[in-house]
Amino acid sequence: MDLVISISSGICLLLGSFICVSGSIGLLRFPDFYTRMHATSVTETSGVALILIGLMILSPDLLVFAKLVMILLLGLLIGPTTGHVLAKAAYHNGLKPKLTKSGNEQSSVPSSERGGDISKS
Amino acid sequence: MLLKDLFAVTMLLSIYGLLSATFFVAMDAVDVAFTEASVGAGISTLLLLVVISVTGRRERRVRHKPYAALFVVILTSMLLVFGTSDMPYFGSADAPIHNHVAPRYLNDSMQEINVPNIVTAVLASYRAFDTFGEVVVIFTAGIGVLALMSVSSKALSKSQPLNRPRGLYEQHLVIRIVAKTLFPFIFLFALYVQFHGDFGPGGGFQAGVIFAAAFILYAMLFGLDAATKVIKPAVIELLAALGVLLYGSVGIVTLLNGGNFFDYDYLLADPIAGQHLGILIIELGVGITVTCVMIMICFGFSLRRRAYEQKVAIRPKEGAV
Amino acid sequence: MFIGLANTWVAILLMMIGLYIVIAQGNLIKKIIGLTLFQTSVFIFYISMAKVEGGTAPIFSSDISIYSNPLPHALILTAIVVGISTTALALSLIVRIKEAYGTIEEEEIQGLDEEQD
Numbered sequence: 432m433d434l435v436i437s438i439s440s441g442i443c444l445l446l447g448s449f450i451c452v453s454g455s456i457g458l459l460r461f462p463d464f465y466t467r468m469h470a471t472s473v474t475e476t477s478g479v480a481l482i483l484i485g486l487m488i489l490s491p492d493l494l495v496f497a498k499l500v501m502i503l504l505l506g507l508l509i510g511p512t513t514g515h516v517l518a519k520a521a522y523h524n525g526l527k528p529k530l531t532k533s534g535n536e537q538s539s540v541p542s543s544e545r546g547g548d549i550s551k552s
Numbered sequence: 553m554l555l556k557d558l559f560a561v562t563m564l565l566s567i568y569g570l571l572s573a574t575f576f577v578a579m580d581a582v583d584v585a586f587t588e589a590s591v592g593a594g595i596s597t598l599l600l601l602v603v604i605s606v607t608g609r610r611e612r613r614v615r616h617k618p619y620a621a622l623f624v625v626i627l628t629s630m631l632l633v634f635g636t637s638d639m640p641y642f643g644s645a646d647a648p649i650h651n652h653v654a655p656r657y658l659n660d661s662m663q664e665i666n667v668p669n670i671v672t673a674v675l676a677s678y679r680a681f682d683t684f685g686e687v688v689v690i691f692t693a694g695i696g697v698l699a700l701m702s703v704s705s706k707a708l709s710k711s712q713p714l715n716r717p718r719g720l721y722e723q724h725l726v727i728r729i730v731a732k733t734l735f736p737f738i739f740l741f742a743l744y745v746q747f748h749g750d751f752g753p754g755g756g757f758q759a760g761v762i763f764a765a766a767f768i769l770y771a772m773l774f775g776l777d778a779a780t781k782v783i784k785p786a787v788i789e790l791l792a793a794l795g796v797l798l799y800g801s802v803g804i805v806t807l808l809n810g811g812n813f814f815d816y817d818y819l820l821a822d823p824i825a826g827q828h829l830g831i832l833i834i835e836l837g838v839g840i841t842v843t844c845v846m847i848m849i850c851f852g853f854s855l856r857r858r859a860y861e862q863k864v865a866i867r868p869k870e871g872a873v
Numbered sequence: 874m875f876i877g878l879a880n881t882w883v884a885i886l887l888m889m890i891g892l893y894i895v896i897a898q899g900n901l902i903k904k905i906i907g908l909t910l911f912q913t914s915v916f917i918f919y920i921s922m923a924k925v926e927g928g929t930a931p932i933f934s935s936d937i938s939i940y941s942n943p944l945p946h947a948l949i950l951t952a953i954v955v956g957i958s959t960t961a962l963a964l965s966l967i968v969r970i971k972e973a974y975g976t977i978e979e980e981e982i983q984g985l986d987e988e989q990d
Contacts, residue, residue: 505737508730508733508734509730509734512726512727512730515726515727516724516726516727558900558902558903561902561903561906562906565906565909565910568910568913569913572913572916572917575917575920576916576920579920579921579923579924579941580923580924580928580929580930580931580940580941581920581923581930581941581945581946581949582930582932583946583950584916584920584946584949584950584953587950587953587954588916588953591953591954591956591957592913592953595957596909596957596960599957599960599961599964600902600905600906600964603902603964603967603968604902606968606971607902607967607968607971607977608977611900611903611978612899612900612976612978612981618893618896618897621893621896621897622893622897624892624896625889625892625893625896626889628889628892629885629886629889632885632888632889633882633885636878636881636882636885637878639878639881641877641878642877642878642879642880642921642924643877643924643925643926644877644926645925645926645939647922649922649923649942649944649945650925650942653944654942654943654944657943657944658931658940658943661933662933668932668933668934669931669932669933670931670932670933670940670943671931671932671943671946671947671950673943674943674944674946674947675947675950675951679947682951683947683951686951686952686954686955689955689958689959690954690955690958693955693958693959693961693962694958696962696965697961697962697965700962700965700966700968700969701965701968751932752932753930753932755950757950757951757953757954760954761954842954845958846957849958849961849965852965853961853964853965853968856965856968857968860968860972
């Protein structure tokens, strides 16, 4: 039983850490604001959720378990909300997504506004 | 230095605050980490953002070469590093700091005060006079901000509200609903932190900042007018003074009962119960004062900003001075 | 052998960065941020001094014998909240300066003052 618990929690923690690391790489490597938002949202929902579930499996008593559940619920409620608000604020302030060079949609975006950096908005 | 965008600088400072909070956890200072996370990453970022929205986001330019400043800084740091050669090593248990009053706090506080969180015992009982001074400093800073930022309410209410785009408010629908569901939990958590400070990390300072954060969140989402209807500025000012008064009056009661200033042993017949009552009351006083001062500061900044925007809107480009 | 002093050196480094910003930057908000950095370096210095090897957080429990020193924690806990209050006071002064002069760059304010004389 102990072996099952430690293996399953280890898998959850490893997956969560992998998602967090890939989210950080995405934050650095993605071209514009919206794709970076995507990277951080994935980190703060599924990455954090997996790590917390891994810790829940390991938790020694009910109090720690309940606290972790509260943190998970809070994170799942707040993470998507902040993502939504940030993306909406960026869009309403005229930050256009950076589209691929091969895509046809980019013709509608003026070239001056196409910069992906938020500081240019 | 390199960043000209003050918004980015503020965000970096916020991240720095959060990282230093995790450092404090690693150094076993859980109470301090709690405070730093709520203050350094929360309230201070908010204040800086409000001020930047008034003063402008861009820094102008770099003027001269900073060689003189660099020289001063390098000289000072060399002197300081030279001074560290006598310092005790990190983590050593026989450093002078661990050998004077700390053993007494660690060994005797359980018998004398019977509060498991020794930081709370030191803060609220052994060094209550010191903490009283800090609370008075916070109160004074709040009064100072009020004096500098106060706007005559006549000038503000007579003029029309800003012609801000209504669409901006309708955008906030999702976050408003989420925040509404969260408010009860924020208040519950703040109360837990306030009254659980004897047993775990927490206390009046942290709880006050969390309470204030809830009110400021409300003001940000529903507008300042709605927030001042919920809690009137006059009530906040009164409560801020009341918290300090509550704290000080505990000291007066101990004096009248024949003890020293803030000697809670004399509050009740049983010294331990007296200590518990004293810590509870002064933590409450601290919590009320910190909450009200933080709300006062944020409301003051927001009102001033609105008055400034109105002034700019009425008389555009009047020039400096 | 000097690695045991690394905590003080980190605090000194942060403190000097803060001091440099306060001296060399002309923007008043950046000066305040430098002052905040300076302040935090002192917090880090105090808290790292309080750490005892093998100790835990100073919350009493029957099966723990070594605790870190609670006294610096109590001092810094209040200092953080006092720090934000005084920072708010400084920021309100900056807002008043902006309203009076129209700028928060140190040299421009000095220039405006000299014009008036």
